[in-house]
Amino acid sequence: MAVYSLFINDTSILGSPGNIGQSADGIGDIVEFSRSYDDLAKLTIRMFDPPWEPRFGADATVLLYRDGVLVFEGLTGMPRSVVGVRNFPVVEYVASDYAELLRRGSVLTVDGDAAVSLAPGALSSVVDQLLTLVTDELTGTRINLPATVQYFGGADAVETFPVSLQGESIDEAMRKIAAAAPGVGVAMLPGSEPGQSQYSFVNLYGSPHYSLEIDATLAGDLSIEQSLEGRAGAVKTLRGQTTGQVDVEYNNIETLTADWTADEQAKWRWQDAFERNKDGERFSNLVHVHRRFKYADAAITEDTPKVADVETIPGASPDEGIWQRVAIESIDTEAKTITLVLPAITMLKQTNASRNNPFHPGKSQPARVKLRYHVSGTGSLPINIAANRVPTDGFGGRAYQLAPRTCGFEKVITVPDGVNKERYADAAFRAFSEPTIVGSIPLNEDLPAALWFLNRRINIAAPSTVTTGYESMQAPMRGVRVTFDDGGAATIDFSRDDADMLGEGAR
Secondary structure: OOEEEEEEOOEEOOOOOOEOOOOOOOOEEEEEEEEEOOOOOEEEEEEOOOOOOOOOOOOOEEEEEEOOEEEEEEEEOOOEEEOOHHHOOEEEEEEEEHHHHHHOOOOOOOOOOOEEEEOOEEHHHHHHHHHHHHHHHHHOOOOOOOOOEEEEOOHHHOEEOOEEEEOOOHHHHHHHHHHOOOOEEEEEEOOOOOOOOEEEEEEHHHOOEEEEEOOOOOEOOOEEEEEOOOOOOEEEEOOEEEEEOOOOOOOEEEEOEEOOOHHHHHHOOHHHHOOEOOOOOEOOOOOOOOOEEEOOOOOOOOOOOEEEEEEEEOOOOHHHOEEEEEOEEEEEOOOOEEEEOOOOEOOOOOOOOOOOOOOOOOOOOEOOEEEEEOOOOOOOEEEEEOOEEEOOOOOOOHHHHHOHHHHOOEEEEOOOOOOOHHHHHHHHHHHHOOOEEEEEEEEOOOOOHHHOOOOOEEEEEOOOOOOOOOOOOOEEEEEEEEEOHHHOEEEEEEEEOHHHHHHHHHO
16 A cells, blocks of 8 residues: 655644545545546645634645655645534635645746747757746746746657737647647646646657556456447548659748838738638738748759758757748749748747737837748758548548448548648547546555656557456556545546647537
8 A cells, every 4th residue: 555645834644654544643644646648637635724724824835655756746625624524623725736826927038928829840949949938937936936847758849830829828828739739638747846846748649658457356246338439430632732752852031022012011910821711721911921932043943852840949040040841832943933831930939028919010120031942853842732632432430430421521621721622631639539538446455656747658458368358458647535434445437539739620
């Protein structure tokens, strides 16, 4: 049996040995613990004090250790009296993790502007953009936490869509970033020592597997439900454009020039690049600003392998700046112009974020753009394609096999800008042709040590003579709940919906 230690403002609460349900020699005990990707981690504590004389107030520091490992760190809320528990009044507290502190206040630029645009890219680069704005608050006296995050399962490299903030708190901003990263969850987790809590981004489908071996004594009735909601036997993309890629040496470089007027630039806002009509077409009459550029080399054709590089963070010279690859949406060889998928503007700096805010007309700062290309051979080039269907004919997949009438239809999907449509359609078919799995496992004992921090994909096994059918389920954990009365029990919540990995196209 695990041994727990609980401290509130450095006061030991459970006594010794601190086994769950056996803390009568202490001054209090633990009622319940919960953690999930959807909410704060919470710990409910019961104190054997008269309700009219609570020992602690709000904002008391709470530390919970399991076998010497810090599994929860947070602050108490207001004390509340509870009558009828164990036949005498007690004082109860609900402590929340430090993300509760970060739900107060707004993310602002250095000049106090609430409109913040985080450029797309690898998840770590998007988070770093946010951290540059909130480091002082995170490390200040009110929060006093490291201005860092941690990544699990390769989450740092997950390609993340643009994130726009308008007055959100730090916690809301972190969760919006995770929502923009396909298949990623985020939770505030404690460090190895007190005062080291930080947000942890988890690649749900890159988490280690955990096989939970159950029997009639260990687990109660399992609640596992497979669903065909939103499943289909075929997927179809709308016509559009994709990018084919083959290794090639881009040995020609040309600096591009703007193909818009100063008056148009003075009116342009970030929203103009993305607003679409009901058919999905961009409709702003300023949609080309910061996206359409002129080139000079007549040898460049639609088939020329080419890529566009944008100087997102300027340097003293072009060689000292930070450049980022931006996909090319289209090319007009007669007009000698190319159009980028995303606007080419410089990233905001703390010192000038307000006056250069791209959400305000004419305030964005254009970036230098270079076209790198190769005049022969094959490489990365835009390809106009018709609607794409997977499978080409008929229907397939396990969902269709289980319910051919329910799932025998084409699901039309939207492919995010700059994403290869054929590969995306293949991934979408794999996701939407599999039933979803949602379930919970009630355990008649303490939660295994490996599951307290959520970063696991669950399989369910039984004695070698029994088959559960879920030995290879690999369903990401979504949350856990542990109750501490009567020897302790736990519930593990999990789900598997591979459409999580599709990001914007699954919405």
